[in-house]
Amino acid sequence: MKRKSVFLNRLSIQQRLPLLICTFLLLAIVLYGLANYYSLKKAALIIGKDRLTSVTGQVSSMFAQSAQFLLKASHNAAASKEVVQFFKTNGKQYREESLKQLDGLSRDTTWVSMELIDPNGKTILRSEKSKVKVAIDASSVIAFNHLAPDSGTVGKIYVARDSMYYPIISTVNESQRILGYIISWKLLKSTPKALEQFSQLVGTGAGIYVGNTDESLWTNTVKPIPGPPIKLNHFNDLIEYKDADGRSMLAKSDPVPYTNWIVVIGFPEKLLLSSVNDFMSLIVIGGVVLIIIGVIAAWIMSRNISRPLTKLTNAATAISQGDYSATVDIYRKDELGELANSFNIMAIRIYKMHRELERKVNERTLQLENVNKELEAFSYSVSHDLRTPLRAINGYSVMLKEDYEDKLDAEGIRILNNVIGNAKIMGQLIDELLAFAKLGKKELTLLKVDMKQLAETVAAELVHNEEFGKYKINIDPSLPPAEGDGPMIKQAMMNLVGNAIKYSSKKQEPEIRIGAKVEPDRTVYYIQDNGVGFDMAYAGKLLGVFQRLHSIEEFPGTGVGLALVKRIIDKHKGQIWADAVKGEGATFYFTLPNN
Amino acid sequence: MPNTVEILLVEDNPHDAEMTVRALKKANLANKLIHVKDGAEALDFIFSRGDFSDRQIEDKPKVILLDIKMPKVDGIEVLRQIKANEITKTIPVVIMTSSKEEQDIIISYDLGVNSYVVKPVDFEGFAKAVSQLGFYWLITNQGVM
Numbered sequence: 031m032k033r034k035s036v037f038l039n040r041l042s043i044q045q046r047l048p049l050l051i052c053t054f055l056l057l058a059i060v061l062y063g064l065a066n067y068y069s070l071k072k073a074a075l076i077i078g079k080d081r082l083t084s085v086t087g088q089v090s091s092m093f094a095q096s097a098q099f100l101l102k103a104s105h106n107a108a109a110s111k112e113v114v115q116f117f118k119t120n121g122k123q124y125r126e127e128s129l130k131q132l133d134g135l136s137r138d139t140t141w142v143s144m145e146l147i148d149p150n151g152k153t154i155l156r157s158e159k160s161k162v163k164v165a166i167d168a169s170s171v172i173a174f175n176h177l178a179p180d181s182g183t184v185g186k187i188y189v190a191r192d193s194m195y196y197p198i199i200s201t202v203n204e205s206q207r208i209l210g211y212i213i214s215w216k217l218l219k220s221t222p223k224a225l226e227q228f229s230q231l232v233g234t235g236a237g238i239y240v241g242n243t244d245e246s247l248w249t250n251t252v253k254p255i256p257g258p259p260i261k262l263n264h265f266n267d268l269i270e271y272k273d274a275d276g277r278s279m280l281a282k283s284d285p286v287p288y289t290n291w292i293v294v295i296g297f298p299e300k301l302l303l304s305s306v307n308d309f310m311s312l313i314v315i316g317g318v319v320l321i322i323i324g325v326i327a328a329w330i331m332s333r334n335i336s337r338p339l340t341k342l343t344n345a346a347t348a349i350s351q352g353d354y355s356a357t358v359d360i361y362r363k364d365e366l367g368e369l370a371n372s373f374n375i376m377a378i379r380i381y382k383m384h385r386e387l388e389r390k391v392n393e394r395t396l397q398l399e400n401v402n403k404e405l406e407a408f409s410y411s412v413s414h415d416l417r418t419p420l421r422a423i424n425g426y427s428v429m430l431k432e433d434y435e436d437k438l439d440a441e442g443i444r445i446l447n448n449v450i451g452n453a454k455i456m457g458q459l460i461d462e463l464l465a466f467a468k469l470g471k472k473e474l475t476l477l478k479v480d481m482k483q484l485a486e487t488v489a490a491e492l493v494h495n496e497e498f499g500k501y502k503i504n505i506d507p508s509l510p511p512a513e514g515d516g517p518m519i520k521q522a523m524m525n526l527v528g529n530a531i532k533y534s535s536k537k538q539e540p541e542i543r544i545g546a547k548v549e550p551d552r553t554v555y556y557i558q559d560n561g562v563g564f565d566m567a568y569a570g571k572l573l574g575v576f577q578r579l580h581s582i583e584e585f586p587g588t589g590v591g592l593a594l595v596k597r598i599i600d601k602h603k604g605q606i607w608a609d610a611v612k613g614e615g616a617t618f619y620f621t622l623p624n625n
Numbered sequence: 626m627p628n629t630v631e632i633l634l635v636e637d638n639p640h641d642a643e644m645t646v647r648a649l650k651k652a653n654l655a656n657k658l659i660h661v662k663d664g665a666e667a668l669d670f671i672f673s674r675g676d677f678s679d680r681q682i683e684d685k686p687k688v689i690l691l692d693i694k695m696p697k698v699d700g701i702e703v704l705r706q707i708k709a710n711e712i713t714k715t716i717p718v719v720i721m722t723s724s725k726e727e728q729d730i731i732i733s734y735d736l737g738v739n740s741y742v743v744k745p746v747d748f749e750g751f752a753k754a755v756s757q758l759g760f761y762w763l764i765t766n767q768g769v770m
Contacts, residue, residue, distance in 0.1 A: 414694055414723040417746050421723070422640040425748035429647065450747075457746025464725065 043339070047332035048325045055324045059317035063310065070306045078302030079268055082282045085232050086295045090284035097184040097288040100198045105182050107131045108200035108212040113146065117202055117209035121154055132157035135214050142195065143215040147172065149208055164215045165190050171197050172211055179203045184289035186242040187218055189254055194218040220251040235301050237273065239294040243285060258294050338366045342373055354381040402471065409464055416460055424453035462590040466575065469597050474515045481555065482509040485544045488523045492531055501531060506545040510553055512622045514602050522598040525591040526557045526618050532585055533616065534561030552604065552621040560615040572608055595620070631657035631763055633686040635667040635703065637695040641744070645690065648752035654759035664698025668706060671713055685716050688762035693722040693729055701732055708737040715769040717762055
């Protein structure tokens with residue numbers, strides 16, 4: 031059951047319905063056909079048997095009538111005074127008269143021999159009309175028939191010289207004493223007319239067998255034939271057998287009264303069942319036609335269902351692949367039509383929503399592009415227009431100092447120096463702010479970065495301008511490589527190591543440690559110093575732009591450096607945080623995802 | 626032919642111009658310097674047109690210090706015309722600008738600029754850069770005569 035359902039599930043709806051209908055129709059037709067076949071066959075056999083019995087009886091009585099007729103003539107001759115006297119006088123008297131009687135028996139040419147025979151079977155008188163001497167010993171024929179006085183019989187059929195003969199025997203008696211016998215041999219040969227009558231009676235295809243009761247000979251009344259392959263034990267029963275051509279036959283046998291003959295008539299079962307077979311052919315043809323019609327109808331029906339489904343599937347696929355204008359053209363009033371309608375409404379809504387979304391995205395993109403352009407224009411003007419007057423302030427202050435230093439007192443020079451210094455810091459601020467802003471729109475170029483080499487380079491570049499030997503920079507020799515944008519990562523390291531150097535510069539033995547820890551998804555890099563550290567209460571402010579935790583007199587700086595680092599790490603989808611103890615140092619951690 | 630002009634300074638901002646000239650003077654490099662105030666004037670000078678029509682185009686300066694952001698004709702256009710002309714394209718051109726715009730840098734190098742310098746804000750750095758430039762292009766570098 032489970033296997034069947036799996037098999038059915040593998041078929042498409044279009045295949046399933048015709049298959050099911052075909053199966054059910056086949057089952058129904060086979061069941062109906064079989065049930066009818068058996069009852070019809072039974073009925074047909076009963077009718078056939080009745081007919082067979084009646085036909086066999088009729089044939090048998092036809093033969094019996096003939097035999098009776100022949101015996102009567104023979105009996106009359108046997109009972110004639112002349113024949114009795116002939117025997118009584120041992121053939122001395124009434125010879126001529128007896129011959130006349132014998133001659134009288136012969137009606138046509140089929141009578142071949144008429145004789146008088148004594149009780150020992152010896153021929154004592156023979157009709158002149160006898161044309162053929164039948165080469166059969168009359169005494170054995172009589173002995174075989176065990177006739178009672180005043181009786182007669184038609185004897186067995188014998189073959190002699192390619193012809194079949196049968197004897198008609200009557201006793202010649204006087205007072206219940208058998209004086210002798212009158213025996214007349216007749217040729218067994220049916221006329222074509224008689225044969226036609228027979229076949230009309232029994233029907234075409236039927237087999238007629240006439241034979242001796244001891245089954246010593248069988249004939250179809252024209253010539254000897256092989257007997258039916260049956261045992262004639264029960265005369266009343268029907269016998270089934272197969273004839274020489276292999277046809278199933280149904281036969282009935284009947285002994286013929288007044289003779290030693292038996293009649294067997296066989297009907298081909300097919301003939302009996304012809305109506306049943308006709309019915310079956312009708313059922314088969316009708317069934318095939320029904321199944322074909324059913325399958326075609328089911329095919330059309332299921333196509334009616336599966337076609338809209340295919341259309342719906344195609345449309346859904348199209349939508350899923352981005353063609354939001356896809357709809358289905360199914361105009362039906364049934365459930366599928368409703369489904370198609372709902373689908374179309376959904377598709378149109380999706381289409382509208384998609385268009386609206388696209389419009390919004392385009393709008394926002396345009397807005398964003400405009401903002402970007404404005405930002406670019408802004409940064410351009412900042413970089414150019416702000417720097418130019420700043421340079422003038424700085425330049426003229428320097429010129430003033432250079433050209434008029436001798437005319438200014440110490441306070442004047444201090445003030446002038448402040449102007450120069452602040453202009454310089456503002457220049458730095460502008461540069462760093464621009465770099466920070468530009469970072470936002472910069473695309474990442476991810477490549478493998480050798481962090482160990484990068485850390486060494488950064489350290490070397492930064493320490494270059496500082497007092498050599500004062501800083502102890504310890505780089506973990508097994509610093510794992512990272513996946514990132516090289517220049518950006520370098521900028522971040524530069525700022526972090528730069529900070530570490532800056533904030534540990536006032537220590538006696540400044541020490542900076544660069545290391546990393548590999549985790550399953552990410553690598554945590556850290557830069558540790560033993561500098562001034564900071565109060566963890568302000569850690570949240572650490573990474574904002576222009577946020578500083580130390581005064582500019584204590585440690586110079588703009589407050590952009592760490593914000594820039596955070597931005598770089600954010601762009602790499604990493605995290606950054608810090609850990610510090612005031613006066614004892616700080617550790618900055620940042621993570622980069624492992625690929 | 627000796628160069629009658631060694632440095633052509635194209636600069637619209639008089640303060641930047643003054644500072645540049647001061648820095649070059651200090652380095653003793655401003656003897657043969659001419660200062661024009663915008664791109665149009667610069668083109669007239671270079672191609673001997675208008676006010677400079679009595680000049681010989683072949684009398685090329687040793688270096689042109691060119692600002693980008695100028696009224697009328699900007700530095701990029703001046704650079705384009707210099708580098709498109711068979712005679713003038715051999716003149717070394719140094720862009721000196723406040724702009725760090727990548728776009729400007731890329732276009733300039735595309736057009737064949739010989740050097741691109743972003744002017745530092747602080748005067749000391751500025752003066753140092755200008756004098757180094759002057760030394761390099763007037764003395765160190767061997768140009769096409």
